[in-house]
Amino acid sequence: xxxxxxxxxxxxxxxxxxxxxxxxxxxxxxxxxxxxxxxxxxxxxxxxxxxxxxxxxxxxxxxxxxxxxxxxxxxxxxxxxxxxxxxxxxxxxxxxxxxxxxxxxxxxxxxxxxxxxxxxxxxxxxxxxxxxxxxxxxxxxxxxxxxxxxxxxxxxxxxxxxxxxxxxxxxxxxxxxxxxxxxxxxxxxxxxxxxxxxxxxxxxxxxxxxxxxxxxxxxxxxxxxxxxxxxxxxxxxxxxxxxxxxxxxxxxxxxxxxxxxxxxxxxxxxxxxxxxxxxxxxxxxxxxxxxxxxxxxxxxxxxxxxxxxxxxxxxxxxxxxxxxxxxxxxxxxxxxxxxxxxxxxxxxxxxxx
Numbered sequence: 001x002x003x004x005x006x007x008x009x010x011x012x013x014x015x016x017x018x019x020x021x022x023x024x025x026x027x028x029x030x031x032x033x034x035x036x037x038x039x040x041x042x043x044x045x046x047x048x049x050x051x052x053x054x055x056x057x058x059x060x061x062x063x064x065x066x067x068x069x070x071x072x073x074x075x076x077x078x079x080x081x082x083x084x085x086x087x088x089x090x091x092x093x094x095x096x097x098x099x100x101x102x103x104x105x106x107x108x109x110x111x112x113x114x115x116x117x118x119x120x121x122x123x124x125x126x127x128x129x130x131x132x133x134x135x136x137x138x139x140x141x142x143x144x145x146x147x148x149x150x151x152x153x154x155x156x157x158x159x160x161x162x163x164x165x166x167x168x169x170x171x172x173x174x175x176x177x178x179x180x181x182x183x184x185x186x187x188x189x190x191x192x193x194x195x196x197x198x199x200x201x202x203x204x205x206x207x208x209x210x211x212x213x214x215x216x217x218x219x220x221x222x223x224x225x226x227x228x229x230x231x232x233x234x235x236x237x238x239x240x241x242x243x244x245x246x247x248x249x250x251x252x253x254x255x256x257x258x259x260x261x262x263x264x265x266x267x268x269x270x271x272x273x274x275x276x277x278x279x280x281x282x283x284x285x286x287x288x289x290x291x292x293x294x295x296x297x298x299x300x301x302x303x304x305x306x307x308x309x310x311x312x313x314x315x316x317x318x319x320x321x322x323x324x325x326x327x328x329x330x331x332x333x334x335x336x337x338x339x340x341x342x343x344x345x346x347x348x349x350x351x352x353x
Contacts (some may be wrong), residue, residue, distance in 0.1 A: 081109075103135065211223060
């Protein structure tokens with residue numbers, strides 16, 4: 001219609017239309033909401049998703065000690081012990097009396113082989129909660145790992161004073177007695193641990209070690225097998241049973257057990273060395289040699305690895321490498337070095353290799 005002028009829309013109507021036309025944005029989640037979501041992811045073992053959530057919480061609230069704590073758990077469960085230790089350390093820095101974070105920091109540091117720092121962290125946990133049997137037990141375990149068996153016994157006994165039926169402390173006590181050759185006390189403690197928890201693989205393994213030390217090999221074998229029925233990947237039980245088969249010359253049977261032991265506990269020099277010895281006994285020198293080399297990366301003065309590696313080179317006809325191992329071995333173990341030198345001379349007599 002000519003001359004028609006549209007009627008202006010009222011301001012109130014215009015803003016009402018605009019309001020309903022625009023998309024509605026959800027309110028941002030709080031740190032607590034994101035933390036709870038991350039916690040659910042952690043419990044479902046969705047560790048990478050949980051890590052992302054906890055890091056988001058930390059960006060929103062850098063002093064959220066619980067987010068750091070569970071961030072540490074996510075890394076620890078994936079055997080990423082360095083970032084786990086960092087996260088636990090942050091949690092304890094924010095909350096200095098955070099008992100659980102200090103204990104887990106000690107656990108992560110122990111996994112990294114930093115046992116002095118582990119002891120320091122768990123001692124702080126014990127100071128924060130002196131009446132906790134768990135703290136004294138964990139301290140005993142780290143001290144036992146350091147071969148400070150008398151100090152470990154003191155910690156385990158303190159745990160048992162606080163909690164008389166603490167089966168793991170009873171097991172640790174028994175194994176510590178065993179390491180000090182106090183056989184009667186070891187057997188008593190380990191039998192009590194088994195009475196408390198019949199399905200304790202650690203206690204069964206402890207008794208097996210006691211019987212093995214006493215040359216009661218049939219009983220030792222039975223106890224190691226019982227430990228492995230309870231916990232098939234138990235590193236010490238696999239290692240102990242492998243030693244029995246190896247000593248009996250059953251190298252094909254001991255080999256997979258040594259493998260399982262080294263897979264279950266990384267950087268375990270003794271088990272790695274035995275694995276190398278097993279391949280050597282099977283005359284698989286080209287497999288044994290790199291295993292001995294890995295041992296020497298961790299401990300350059302390991303006499304057994306130097307000796308074994310030297311003989312591997314003898315049998316693969318590498319005179320120069322064999323002689324180098326001899327030269328490294330001589331200041332550490334002159335008699336073994338002499339045996340290696342004789343083998344080198346026999347193998348390469350009249351040879352230009």
